[in-house]
Amino acid sequence: MSDRVDSDEADALLKAAGLRITKPRRAIARVLADAHDHPDAEQVLARAREHDPSISQATAYRTLAALAEKGLLRTHTFDGSATRFEVANRPHHDHLIDVETGEVREFVSGEIERLQRRVAKEHGYEIIAHRLELYCRKAG
Amino acid sequence: MSDRVDSDEADALLKAAGLRITKPRRAIARVLADAHDHPDAEQVLARAREHDPSISQATAYRTLAALAEKGLLRTHTFDGSATRFEVANRPHHDHLIDVETGEVREFVSGEIERLQRRVAKEHGYEIIAHRLELYCRKAG
DNA sequence: ATAGTTGCAAACGTTTTGCAATGGG
DNA sequence: CCCATTGCAAAACGTTTGCAACTAT
Numbered sequence: 001m002s003d004r005v006d007s008d009e010a011d012a013l014l015k016a017a018g019l020r021i022t023k024p025r026r027a028i029a030r031v032l033a034d035a036h037d038h039p040d041a042e043q044v045l046a047r048a049r050e051h052d053p054s055i056s057q058a059t060a061y062r063t064l065a066a067l068a069e070k071g072l073l074r075t076h077t078f079d080g081s082a083t084r085f086e087v088a089n090r091p092h093h094d095h096l097i098d099v100e101t102g103e104v105r106e107f108v109s110g111e112i113e114r115l116q117r118r119v120a121k122e123h124g125y126e127i128i129a130h131r132l133e134l135y136c137r138k139a140g
Numbered sequence: 141m142s143d144r145v146d147s148d149e150a151d152a153l154l155k156a157a158g159l160r161i162t163k164p165r166r167a168i169a170r171v172l173a174d175a176h177d178h179p180d181a182e183q184v185l186a187r188a189r190e191h192d193p194s195i196s197q198a199t200a201y202r203t204l205a206a207l208a209e210k211g212l213l214r215t216h217t218f219d220g221s222a223t224r225f226e227v228a229n230r231p232h233h234d235h236l237i238d239v240e241t242g243e244v245r246e247f248v249s250g251e252i253e254r255l256q257r258r259v260a261k262e263h264g265y266e267i268i269a270h271r272l273e274l275y276c277r278k279a280g
Numbered sequence: 281a282t283a284g285t286t287g288c289a290a291a292c293g294t295t296t297t298g299c300a301a302t303g304g305g
Numbered sequence: 306c307c308c309a310t311t312g313c314a315a316a317a318c319g320t321t322t323g324c325a326a327c328t329a330t
Contacts, residue, residue, distance in 0.1 A: 019309095019310095020303095020304060020305075020309060020310070021304080022303080022304070022309090022310065022311080024310085024311075024312095025310090040294090041294080041295080042293095042294085054311095054312080055311095055312090056311070056312045056313070057295090057312090057313095058295095058296080058297085058311080058312065058313080058314095059310080059311060059312075061294090061295060061296070062296090062310085062311090065295090065296090077217055079215075079217055080215075080217050080223055080319090080320085081294095082293080082294060082295090083294085083295090096259070096260060096263055096265060098265070099268055105263055107259055107263070109255060109259055111255050112252055112255045112256065112259070115249060115251050115252045115255070116252065116272075116274055119236070119247055119249055119252070119274065120236060120274055120276050120279075121279065123236055123245055123247070123276075124278060124279055125236065125238065125274075125276035125277065125278055125279055126276060126277060126278075126279045126280075127274050127275065127276050128275045128276060128277055129275040130272070130273060130274045130275060131271065131272070131273045131275075132256075132270070132271070132272045132273075133270060133271045133272075134256055134259065134260055134265075134267050134270045135267065135268045135269040135270060135271075136260050136263075136265035136266060136267050136268060137265065137266060137268055138264060138265055138266075139260075139261065139264055139265055139266045140266075159284090159285095160284060160285070160328090160329055160330075161329080162284095162285065162286080162328080162329075164285085164286075164287095165285090180319090181319080181320080182319085194286095194287080195286095195287090196286070196287045196288070197287090197288095197320090198286080198287065198288080198289095198320095198321080198322085199285080199286065199287075201319090201320060201321070202285085202286090202321090205320095205321090221319090222318090222319060222320090223319085223320090281330100282328100282329105282330095283328100283329095283330090284327105284328085284329080284330095285326105285327080285328070285329085286325100286326080286327065286328085287324105287325100287326090287327095288323105288324090288325100288326105289322100289323095289324095290321105290322085290323085290324105291320100291321080291322075291323095292319100292320075292321065292322085293318100293319095293320085293321100294317100294318080294319090294320105295316105295317080295318075295319105296315105296316080296317065296318085297314100297315085297316075297317085298313105298314095298315085298316095299312105299313090299314095299315105300311100300312100300313095301310105301311080301312085301313105302309105302310080302311065302312095303308105303309090303310075303311085304307100304308095304309080304310085305306100305307095305308095305309095
C-alpha cells in the first residue's frame, strides 16, 4: 500500500552490496527496483536523473558495476549491444529478442526447462543455471 | 592429403558470400578455416597478417561482418567482450558447461528447438538464431 | 572500364579511469 | 575526521565509416 516499500527495496539493494547510501546511488537503485524492462546504463542514468539531475555517467556505471559484481543485478549482453541490467531477485525467465527493434520479451517454458534437465541428466549432470535467448524477427 | 583443400575451403567461404576474392580476404578466410578456437577480430587480424602483413583492421572487420551477415560465420559474444567468430559449416549445437571443471560439451535437442519455435510463434516471431547454455555440475 | 575493395585515419558508442573536491559514517 | 564517493573530462576499448587510391572481373 505504501510507497515506502519501493524506497526500502532500493536501499536494501545498496546495503546488500555493502555500499554507502548516497543520493545518486539511491536514485539509481530506485530506477532498477522500479524497472519493468531491461534498461542499459544510459537508460538507467536518464531515469535516475529524473530524481537527481546531477548524477554523473561515471557514478551510474560505477554503481551498476558494483551491484552486478555482488550478484544483486543480472546483466545481459544481447549480441554486441550495450549491457542491460535487471534486479536479480526476480523469478527466472528467458529472453526473446527482436533483432530489428531490440525489444526484449520474457518467457518461461516449463517444457523446455524439463527437457534441459533431461539433456543434462543424460550427460550425468544437474543444472545450476542456464541461459536461453531467442533472436527473432516478426513473423511474416 | 593435399594442402590445396584448405585453400579451397577459404575461397569457398568467400565465393559463398558473393565476395570478390582478394589477397587480404583470402588470408582472413584461411585463418577462419584453419582456426580450432573462437578468435575475435583482433586475433583473426593478427593471424591473417602472418600471411599478408599489409592487411588493415578495417578490412578484417569488413570481411568478418560480410561473412557473418551471409551466415557463413557464427558469432559469439561472451559477456561484454569482443565478438568471437567461428565458421558456421558445422552442425548447430548448444553448450553444456561444467561449472567446476570448465569442460564444455556440445548437444543438440530437436525437441527443445521445436519448443523454442513454438514459443517464438506464440509471440508472433520467427527465430533467426538462438543461444542455449546449461551451466551444470556433475550429478550426485 | 568500372564497380567493388583497399588502407588510412578519424569518428563512433560504450565503458573505464585519474583526479581534485565533496560528503557519509 | 577520514576514507568512500562524487563529477568532470579525458582516455580506453572495440568497432564503423568517409575517402581517395587501387584492383578484380
